[in-house]
Amino acid sequence: SSVFRYLERFHDPERERLREEALAEGRKAFIPVETEAQKALWLVVRDQVGFLHRHQPVTTATLDMDATCVQTHKSTALHCYKGFAAYQPLYFYWHELETMFHSGFRDGNVPAGFGLRDALVRALEQLPEGVDELLLRSDSAGYCWELLRYCAEGRNERCGKIDFAVSADVSDRLKQEVAKLSDKDWKPLIREEPDGQKIQTGQEYAEVVYVPDGVGHSKKGPDYRFIVIREKLAQLELPGLEDDRQQQLPFPTIRLFDEQGVRLRYKLHALVTTLDWPEEQVIWWLRERCGKSEEVHAVIKDDLAGGTFPSSLFGANAAWWAMMIIALNLNTTMKQLVLGGRWVRRRLKAIRYHFIHIAGRRVLHARQQILKIAADAAAMLPEARTRIHALANAPPG
Numbered sequence: 037s038s039v040f041r042y043l044e045r046f047h048d049p050e051r052e053r054l055r056e057e058a059l060a061e062g063r064k065a066f067i068p069v070e071t072e073a074q075k076a077l078w079l080v081v082r083d084q085v086g087f088l089h090r091h092q093p094v095t096t097a098t099l100d101m102d103a104t105c106v107q108t109h110k111s112t113a114l115h116c117y118k119g120f121a122a123y124q125p126l127y128f129y130w131h132e133l134e135t136m137f138h139s140g141f142r143d144g145n146v147p148a149g150f151g152l153r154d155a156l157v158r159a160l161e162q163l164p165e166g167v168d169e170l171l172l173r174s175d176s177a178g179y180c181w182e183l184l185r186y187c188a189e190g191r192n193e194r195c196g197k198i199d200f201a202v203s204a205d206v207s208d209r210l211k212q213e214v215a216k217l218s219d220k221d222w223k224p225l226i227r228e229e230p231d232g233q234k235i236q237t238g239q240e241y242a243e244v245v246y247v248p249d250g251v252g253h254s255k256k257g258p259d260y261r262f263i264v265i266r267e268k269l270a271q272l273e274l275p276g277l278e279d280d281r282q283q284q285l286p287f288p289t290i291r292l293f294d295e296q297g298v299r300l301r302y303k304l305h306a307l308v309t310t311l312d313w314p315e316e317q318v319i320w321w322l323r324e325r326c327g328k329s330e331e332v333h334a335v336i337k338d339d340l341a342g343g344t345f346p347s348s349l350f351g352a353n354a355a356w357w358a359m360m361i362i363a364l365n366l367n368t369t370m371k372q373l374v375l376g377g378r379w380v381r382r383r384l385k386a387i388r389y390h391f392i393h394i395a396g397r398r399v400l401h402a403r404q405q406i407l408k409i410a411a412d413a414a415a416m417l418p419e420a421r422t423r424i425h426a427l428a429n430a431p432p433g
Contacts, residue, residue: 039346044347046071047347048351052350065143065145073355074354078162080362082161084366085133085137085163095166097130097170098131099172101126101152101172102329102330104333104336105118105120105122105123107343108123110348112349114144115145116145125141127139127140128159128162131324136332137159138158140155141354148177149178152180157192171199172200172202173322174325176202178203179205184260199310201322202309204262204306206305210244210262213245221242223240224236224237225239239265241264243264244262244263261310262307263309265307266302266304267303268302269301289301332364340367341360371387374423374427375391
């Protein structure tokens with residue numbers, strides 16, 4: 037009961053009234069302003085990230101922006117685009133430090149691409165000093181020209197220009213420009229393994245000249261590069277369905293002619309970037325987002341109870357989500373600065389089983405209490421305590 041009463045203090049009935057009025061008016065998306073109590077939780081997150089950055093300083097911050105649908109059965113929750121009641125928080129993940137430094141709690145009906153520029157501005161306030169270079173990665177939800185122009189034109193007073201690579205929408209106009217490419221313009225996309233082995237992916241890439249409506253208003257604006265990736269479809273087409281829309285495929289496709297004049301159908305993907313790197317490097321760099329930052333989805337929902345909300349009040353659940361982020365960052369800090377080694381890549385379940393839940397036997401002998409534990413744990417626990425003491429008293433680093 038004390039926990040529920042504490043969480044309810046983060047809820048503002050006035051903001052809930054504005055939220056209900058927006059829904060009654062038929063507005064598709066509404067994000068309540070954070071209360072002062074909720075902002076205080078993010079100050080804790082900022083201090084956590086700053087502490088980790090002081091002991092593991094980096095000058096580059098690669099920000100992975102993503103949203104995740106968290107299914108819930110709360111009566112006040114709204115339906116997301118997947119068709120079930122959910123909340124859809126938007127979060128920013130720091131790739132180099134493997135930590136979450138900001139997240140915006142949202143209703144399920146709020147589109148993932150809604151209010152991204154304001155969310156980025158709020159997230160940049162959480163970054164510690166000492167970061168010289170900012171990079172942004174996102175899926176197609178981040179393909180919002182209000183956000184992309186803000187990053188490319190360097191409108192942020194503190195950070196300046198933010199280079200990015202974002203998955204782009206495959207529009208009909210983009211397909212027309214792709215169709216103009218010759219077969220010689222396409223290059224094979226090769227994946228290189230850590231051992232140096234090169235693997236053919238069956239995909240090809242090319243840079244295409246394309247100016248969307250969102251940026252065609254000025255000749256002095258920044259340069260945006262569009263890179264497209266195609267992959268030949270192996271499955272046969274259904275007879276009588278020549279139109280791609282009739283095929284009902286879950287991804288965009290295009291029909292192109294090869295050198296022999298044979299018309300083939302390809303799966304088509306596109307991205308937009310301001311980076312001047314080689315096209316292949318940009319593609320693999322963007323795909324790195326699907327590694328650790330995507331794994332965070334499972335960690336926050338399963339390991340840290342981020343997928344189970346305790347209240348029907350929006351503000352209380354927002355506070356619960358922020359506290360889960362605090363727990364996530366605390367776990368990350370412990371793994372990197374205290375445990376180290378093989379523990380850094382382990383999930384919390386493994387740490388709980390192998391480190392926290394260590395079995396011991398308590399023995400009373402000669403008016404002394406003796407705790408008997410396994411030999412490897414006996415060496416590990418004092419070392420961890422020594423590192424914690426050093427973090428509290430030693431200078432950064």
